[in-house]
Amino acid sequence: MNIAIFGANGRTGSLLTGRALAAGHTVSALVREPKNFSYAARTRVVEGSVFDPAAIAATLRDTDAVFSALGAHSPVKKEDVLERAMPLITAAMEQYGPSRLIALGSAGALPTSLDKQPAWRRWIVQKIVYNVFLKYPVASQVDQYRVLSHSNLDWTMVMPPMLTDGPARGKLRIDPDALPRNGSRISRSDVADFMMLQLTNPQWIKRGVYITW
Numbered sequence: 001m002n003i004a005i006f007g008a009n010g011r012t013g014s015l016l017t018g019r020a021l022a023a024g025h026t027v028s029a030l031v032r033e034p035k036n037f038s039y040a041a042r043t044r045v046v047e048g049s050v051f052d053p054a055a056i057a058a059t060l061r062d063t064d065a066v067f068s069a070l071g072a073h074s075p076v077k078k079e080d081v082l083e084r085a086m087p088l089i090t091a092a093m094e095q096y097g098p099s100r101l102i103a104l105g106s107a108g109a110l111p112t113s114l115d116k117q118p119a120w121r122r123w124i125v126q127k128i129v130y131n132v133f134l135k136y137p138v139a140s141q142v143d144q145y146r147v148l149s150h151s152n153l154d155w156t157m158v159m160p161p162m163l164t165d166g167p168a169r170g171k172l173r174i175d176p177d178a179l180p181r182n183g184s185r186i187s188r189s190d191v192a193d194f195m196m197l198q199l200t201n202p203q204w205i206k207r208g209v210y211i212t213w
């Protein structure tokens with residue numbers, strides 16, 4: 001397949017890029033600073049910002065599926081990366097294709113995200129973590145879900161809790177309805193593996209899916 005990756009130089013995006021190349025796919029990568037992108041020689045690099053519709057169109061050209069692993073630099077600043085990028089990406093895909101979009105989101109994107117947590121944990125995570133410390137990233141994910149779910153695309157929003165570095169464990173809990181009980185973290189490696197599997201899995205098309213250790 002030819003795969004477009006937005007956020008290809010990020011921590012999860014570079015894992016996705018490496019996995020896609022290792023699986024024999026070709027990759028079209030939108031990056032802001034190609035000189036810092038370790039896969040530059042092995043990918044079709046589009047240099048630019050995801051806020052530029054022309055750069056998005058160039059990244060999507062001749063691709064069969066799209067990964068987004070976009071995100072803001074700081075969880076405590078209002079950067080509006082997803083708020084600005086996802087309407088542009090979904091509009092471009094609706095216009096030129098492709099139709100398959102696998103986007104990295106986050107638990108917290110829906111009001112039902114914490115329904116399977118013990119009451120004490122639900123209160124702490126919602127009132128203190130989501131409403132205070134992570135209010136901007138959570139607002140971005142709420143908006144990303146809204147944009148994807150109003151699109152005509154074959155989208156999947158992968159919704160993990162806190163991301164860690166380090167190896168994949170390969171043993172995930174997967175739930176389409178809410179974050180599994182006491183789920184609190186998962187590695188970016190496991191997230192990238194799960195997103196890769198979605199290239200050929202229709203099960204979670206047009207919905208969000210929670211994954212956690």
Ligand SMILES: NC(=O)c1ccc[n+]([C@@H]2O[C@H](COP(=O)([O-])OP(=O)(O)OC[C@H]3O[C@@H](n4cnc5c(N)ncnc54)[C@H](OP(=O)(O)O)[C@@H]3O)[C@@H](O)[C@H]2O)c1
Pocket residue numbers: 006007008009010011012013030031032033048049050051069070071072073081104105106107137160161162163164188
């Ligand atoms: N951190 C967590 O615990 C956690 C938990 C759950 C979900 N998530 C979500 O997971 C996603 C990715 O996480 P991560 O840690 O892999 O992120 P990351 O390393 O910060 O990567 C984000 C990527 O987005 C790119 N980007 C931002 N603005 C851009 C723009 N205007 N044009 C082009 N590219 C742009 C960055 O490009 P540059 O390389 O040029 O900066 C970077 O490649 C985020 O949306 C986050 O909300 C995070």
